Amino acid sequence: MRKARREWQGRKDWQHEKVKKKWIKKNMCLA
Known part of the structure; x- marks a missing residue:
């Protein structure tokens, strides 16, 4: 158990890391 x-x-x-990386990528594109 x-x-x-x-x-x-x-x-x-792992799922959280994937989402975090996605957000970082998004922020880099916006910056």
């Missing part, structure tokens, strides 16, 4: 939760947390962090 804990392992599955950790994997899910990791997936969430």
Whole structure:
């Protein structure tokens, strides 16, 4: 159970990183 939760947390962090990178790219284009 804990392992599955950790994997899910990791997936969430990865998703967050993807969104963050997208935003940084967007901001660079706007700047």
